[in-house]
Amino acid sequence: MEEKTILERLRKEFPAGVRETLTSLGDEVAVIDKGALLPVVTFLRDGPGEFTMLLDLTCVDYPGQEPRFEMVYHLFSLSRNRRLRIKTRLGESDLRIASLTSLWKNANWLEREVYDLFGVHFEGHPDLRRLFMYDGFEGYPLRKDYPLRRRQPLIRLKE
């Protein structure tokens, strides 16, 4: 019942921002508007949920759908041993979302990873550079429309 209450609290607190709440495989999921991300997450961290830990932050590409990208945030409450997932959609034309680096330090590299592999821009990120791929790498390799056989060697390779 506790799970229900935190989602209900969230809906009550942000009636405009939270689009949908559901339970998936035993975890709570909140689908929100991308503009409401920062206040929602701040509420979850400092509010009654005590979701003090950002476990992971990633992106999913759904080609053909609009909006095409979906950001997924995994939060964990150490005191209550509960997980919560936050999803929000991003359109291809406006790939910008608020950065969580002001709330969690580990969001820094996680967001750099998503920027590197999906091309999502995080507003307010202190150092938005590529994390895995090298300078001069073109395109975003984890997008579904990145060609499967496209290679961009850093040095000249023998063939």
Place this chain on the structure above:
Amino acid sequence: MTEEKKKRPPAGPFITTQFNTLLGWARKFSLFHYPFVTACCGMEYMSAACAHFDIDRFGAGWTRFSPRQSDMLLVVGTITQKEAPVLRTVYDQMTEPKWVIAFGTCAVSGGIYDNYAVVQGIDQIIPVDVYIPGCPPRPETVLDGLLKLQEKIQHQDHDWRWKKKRS
């Protein structure tokens, strides 16, 4: 040409070939290796290098963590495109004579990582002498690969100081 001359080949080539054999014998049993370990194959490398399988039985036990002091480069694991320049630098830093072993499927051909990030075989970057397949290879396979390299070294034409440099 008399009968006697036929029996005895000229002394020069005889000494040269014998010295070549001696040099090959000496070099194949004193391989200092540099482990370029990047992935899970490293566990099998450790197993092969340490007491259980003991690569030192074949004279390749001396691990040097400087490429300048080593003769055998063991490329153990996946080489990404980002790492390719590093591997080439390490190879270039090694002094002659030098040999390279591609250890495990990833180093041999890229393995399961047929994607944007991984070099499809280190022979696209540096020359390779022996390929050891397996994901990861068992230590016995590694030792077999080492024996194959030793055989190759034994039958190689060795370069030495006072011999005219080829190529």
